[in-house]
Amino acid sequence: MNEVVSRAVEIIRNTKVPSLRIMEVCGTHTHEIFRMGIRKLLPENVDLISGPGCPVCVTPVDYIDEAIWLALEKHATICTFGDLVRVPGTKQSLQTARGLGGKVVTVYSPQDATAYAAQHPEEQVVFLSVGFETTAPSDCISVKNAIKEGLHNYAILTSNKTMPGAYRAMKDSADAFLYPGHVHAITGTGLLKELCASGVSGVVTGFTAAEITTALATILTRFQEGRPFFENCYPRVVKDEGNPAAMRIIDEFMEPCDAMWRGIGMIPASGLKLREAYADYDARIKFGMPKIEGKPNPACRCGRVLQGEIKPCDCPLFGKVCTPEHPVGACMVSGEGACSAFYLYGNK
16 A cells, blocks of 8 residues: 555656646545645645535525524424534524524434434424435435334435536536545446546545545646546446445435535536425425525635635635634535635645
């Protein structure tokens, strides 16, 4: 393994390329690249930019406002991952709503939420279903289990996203993508090959030092060839066919829908919602939710960060008004957020 890293580092340090922009789609890649000091290895003309691959970061203001409405107006118990509790809505966060009497319970999986619903039949429980293709199967399984167990007090509020539309929306933002291995362990490589055929270059990889440095070395090498490329640098996990069983359960319970991405806007067919057959478990339908339109803080630059237009340190709020203790934008809240990575590790 050390030989693999050494060889990759040698290629990264010694390969001469013209100006090159590489987008780390996944927030975990951003943090791991910082943590392992990989940025310091890259030539000055190779620029790593962040992309829209942090699920909390791209969750729109509207969605946070919807969750707050359920907690305060419908007195539903909100079960959610911890990061979402502090993400700002239009006027407040779920953390603020909790202080106003809303019941917000931190869970580690949707299965924890169904277990909570089973243990508290007197409460209406709503799980905040966010994430990409990696988490959608477990969200669907939670609905399947709720039906099996007769849990009529359980529902999910969907803000699930899919990556194909985001890749296409971002295709002109970078010269090459560092694709997230865990997403394509589910979806396979078919889309990435199609993108390559249409002129979009990229490499899919995992999260170890060997995997990330190998992927970057591959990008530097292939970029010199002057034509679009795709490489799978995570073959031990990512297969061409992906995970058919996971994709089947997503297709059984969910269907594509247009989706709003925080700071980016509406991307057609880039979201997932429950199919009509499972409307009883759709929180928007179950609680008769009105149309809620959130208003993002106009000073926040998360959208430009997520599109690779600026780095977090270019935002005038970064490290001053906006910190992990007092976040203005979602990118500073999430453990996968680019702003939190730059704040934690510095621009290095």
